[in-house]
Amino acid sequence: MNDxxxxxxxxxxxxxxxxxxxxxxxxxxxxxxxxxxxxxxxIGLIGCGAQQEVLYDTMKNIPGIRFVAAxxxxxxxxxxxxxxRIRSAFGYRINHYSDAETxxxxxxxxxxxxxxxxxxxxxxxxxVMALEAGCHVYCEKMMSDTLxxxxxxxxxxxxxxxxxxxxxxxxxxPRYLYVLNELIRKQQICGQxxxxxxxxxxxxxxxxxxxxxxxxxxxxxDAATLRQYGFNxxxxxxxxxxxxxxxxxxxxxxxxxxxxxISDLGAHQIDIFNWFLDARPKSVQAxxxxxxxxxxxxxxxxMCLFDYDTPQGNARAFYQVLTTTSxxxxxxESFMGxxxxxxxSEREAYTKIYKESWVPSAEWRRLVDKGFLKKVSxxxxxxSPDAIASYESAPPDEYAIPGGIGLNSxxxxxxxxFFQAIRGQAKLxxxxxxxxxxxxxIYWVNQAAETNETITFTDEHLRT
Amino acid sequence: MSTHLFAACGQKDDxxxxxxxxxxxxxxxxxxxxxxxxxxxxxxxxxxQPIKMHNLEKVATDAPVLIVPKETALxxxxxNVTGSDDFPxxxxxxxxxxxxxxxxxGYFVELLDGLQWVQIDLDKAARIGAVWIWHYHxxxxxxxxxxxxxxxxxxxxxxxxxxxxxxxxxSARTGKGSDRPYVETRFGKLIDAKNTEARYVRLYSNGNxxxxxxxxxxxxxxxxxx
Numbered sequence: 001m002n003d004x005x006x007x008x009x010x011x012x013x014x015x016x017x018x019x020x021x022x023x024x025x026x027x028x029x030x031x032x033x034x035x036x037x038x039x040x041x042x043i044g045l046i047g048c049g050a051q052q053e054v055l056y057d058t059m060k061n062i063p064g065i066r067f068v069a070a071x072x073x074x075x076x077x078x079x080x081x082x083x084x085r086i087r088s089a090f091g092y093r094i095n096h097y098s099d100a101e102t103x104x105x106x107x108x109x110x111x112x113x114x115x116x117x118x119x120x121x122x123x124x125x126x127x128v129m130a131l132e133a134g135c136h137v138y139c140e141k142m143m144s145d146t147l148x149x150x151x152x153x154x155x156x157x158x159x160x161x162x163x164x165x166x167x168x169x170x171x172x173x174p175r176y177l178y179v180l181n182e183l184i185r186k187q188q189i190c191g192q193x194x195x196x197x198x199x200x201x202x203x204x205x206x207x208x209x210x211x212x213x214x215x216x217x218x219x220x221x222d223a224a225t226l227r228q229y230g231f232n233x234x235x236x237x238x239x240x241x242x243x244x245x246x247x248x249x250x251x252x253x254x255x256x257x258x259x260x261x262i263s264d265l266g267a268h269q270i271d272i273f274n275w276f277l278d279a280r281p282k283s284v285q286a287x288x289x290x291x292x293x294x295x296x297x298x299x300x301x302x303m304c305l306f307d308y309d310t311p312q313g314n315a316r317a318f319y320q321v322l323t324t325t326s327x328x329x330x331x332x333e334s335f336m337g338x339x340x341x342x343x344x345s346e347r348e349a350y351t352k353i354y355k356e357s358w359v360p361s362a363e364w365r366r367l368v369d370k371g372f373l374k375k376v377s378x379x380x381x382x383x384s385p386d387a388i389a390s391y392e393s394a395p396p397d398e399y400a401i402p403g404g405i406g407l408n409s410x411x412x413x414x415x416x417x418f419f420q421a422i423r424g425q426a427k428l429x430x431x432x433x434x435x436x437x438x439x440x441x442i443y444w445v446n447q448a449a450e451t452n453e454t455i456t457f458t459d460e461h462l463r464t
Numbered sequence: 465m466s467t468h469l470f471a472a473c474g475q476k477d478d479x480x481x482x483x484x485x486x487x488x489x490x491x492x493x494x495x496x497x498x499x500x501x502x503x504x505x506x507x508x509x510x511x512x513q514p515i516k517m518h519n520l521e522k523v524a525t526d527a528p529v530l531i532v533p534k535e536t537a538l539x540x541x542x543x544n545v546t547g548s549d550d551f552p553x554x555x556x557x558x559x560x561x562x563x564x565x566x567x568x569x570g571y572f573v574e575l576l577d578g579l580q581w582v583q584i585d586l587d588k589a590a591r592i593g594a595v596w597i598w599h600y601h602x603x604x605x606x607x608x609x610x611x612x613x614x615x616x617x618x619x620x621x622x623x624x625x626x627x628x629x630x631x632x633x634x635s636a637r638t639g640k641g642s643d644r645p646y647v648e649t650r651f652g653k654l655i656d657a658k659n660t661e662a663r664y665v666r667l668y669s670n671g672n673x674x675x676x677x678x679x680x681x682x683x684x685x686x687x688x689x690x
Contacts, residue, residue: 050509050510051510053675054510054511054513057674057675057676077554077569077570080553080554081553081554081574084553084554084574085553085677088553088576088577089577089676202508203506203508204506205505205506205507205508206507206508206509208505208506210507210568210569211566211568212568212569212570213564213566213570213571215562216570219570249569347514348514407514408514408516409513409514410513410514
């Protein structure tokens, strides 16, 4: 069974390249299209697992929407829960399906938007299907498990004229927007950014294998269903039900189903590197290993180094993802400049700003007086007798963003932006084309780590 | 079913046969033990959601400790559970006393949003020493209006003793509580029931910092049946 995805009974999409030919241009007309900005946006959900629950919990608090239908191949566990939650919150029942194609066929003309939160290897087929069915799409990152899949999403967006937002939610996060637009670009508090450093370190407890209680094992899809939906993908023999269910629950462990930790976690942050630097890297070097989980297909620890020519000059960006230890400050991106450094994260606690000691304090005091920054503390010398003072730079002063710019949900603004774009009130903050411009280098990290060779990017590597 | 373990609090001296006034303190320690239970493995998922709650407790990094009489036993295993939501969104109320404390899909029961309660019937009245609760520890979150009550009245109209209440604004309308909100972890929340006589244990919650729904993975009630 070596076909990329054994999709469904009618081989709706044998490959992303044939998607447009299968259904042609978006000729499906809405029975009642969104006419005014105040009309309810009618929503369908493809995939009802943990990530869709997070999106649902956020969007249900945004007024002006109505859920129409949902689908998931795990009907007893995930789909039933989503239907129940919607009924509880809104007092109405939605239609539910085990199959996305069937849902789109029957409900597509009654839906304005579809949220795709399925395993990575299904993102592209589901997104293309939904776009072709005349729906706008919000699709979780990573866009796809392959560059070709991601490119098919961009092509489908262009072909259909529908909106396609990718779930890099930091792109709509007010903290990130403030730091980029006000502090880095307008006030230029970093000076020339010469280095970027990012990481996502998590403990074994967040990387452990998922299991399912034996008493409820019947909730999981059976072997035939899992084979039908691609979980036997790229394996020559037929896996048994136990193996298939393990892959279903832990699809992030397998190369045929996902891009691994650099895709799961790194994609969010490397996207920020490219966005903030306003550049695409020239090359990538990488190293990875199965340092702890030696039975997993993907590397459990990956480190990579991108080289950039930015509008300001040369810069390098280092990124590491560790699935074996949470030490070292959690997850953040650090933009290190000649005049200052900004550590930024979805967590407010990890967001810190430092002024280089040689920069006149008066300049930053002006920013504090005007409310752009607040002073937290003066640089504190280590004071330990082992420091060789003459070789050590003076410690930087610490600053913060006034008011913190906290968030109730890291997803709220990104979903809100999607809804506003559907209503014609905004442009998407991360449409599929811009997302792929930023994501494309990430697809090459695993290969660079496998081969231990520097990949120098060409237009072909990074084209969208 | 989980194995519940009782670890000795200090070394018991079996040679101490004759009680005497000067050995009262050591007698007491010989009659008491540190309550322990099986702690599930750490399993966290997803991007952490912000937790914004007043007076939040420091996140637990180890199993809590409570000293109880050594006769104390797990009373709730397999006992019948009822609730304000008879048709859970997912899972069954019986999960609450099935001994399985793992985080993740398939292990928890999800009740409707708003103030909901579940109630464990111990079959007979007992001197309850502790209630140990795991709402949902797959991600860091705190539940609102966690209230735990004991009574011999299944309707909880008479003889109700509240042993925990972190409803700081009386939104559950059972009276303001002074206990602190806490973040769910695999260590659970251990509540001292102070040897209260009761047959029924009722637990309230009112959504959580990540969503509106109410969840339970396991509740263990420890005590002594007379």
